[in-house]
């Protein structure tokens with residue numbers, strides 16, 4: 342598998358996405374713009390801030406789709422993306 346591809350971290354999603362993207366397009370545009378802007382603002386910067394925003398993102402999408410965001414999923418997300 343090419344290193345530039347990963348799976349969308351949103352719960353129940355198995356969409357393949359480019360490595361530089363947080364989620365697939367469908368999920369990305371479900372998030373409110375302020376949150377998307379906040380995520381962009383931390384890309385390549387403070388890792389902790391980025392991870393916090395990313396967790397918030399996945400949790401919000403899970404809520405919107407009526408999915409349960411388990412602690413296991415949450416922990417898994419905290420380690421995304423794997424940095425090269």
Ligand SMILES: [Zn+2]
Nearest residue numbers: 349354365368
């Ligand atoms: Zn997705």
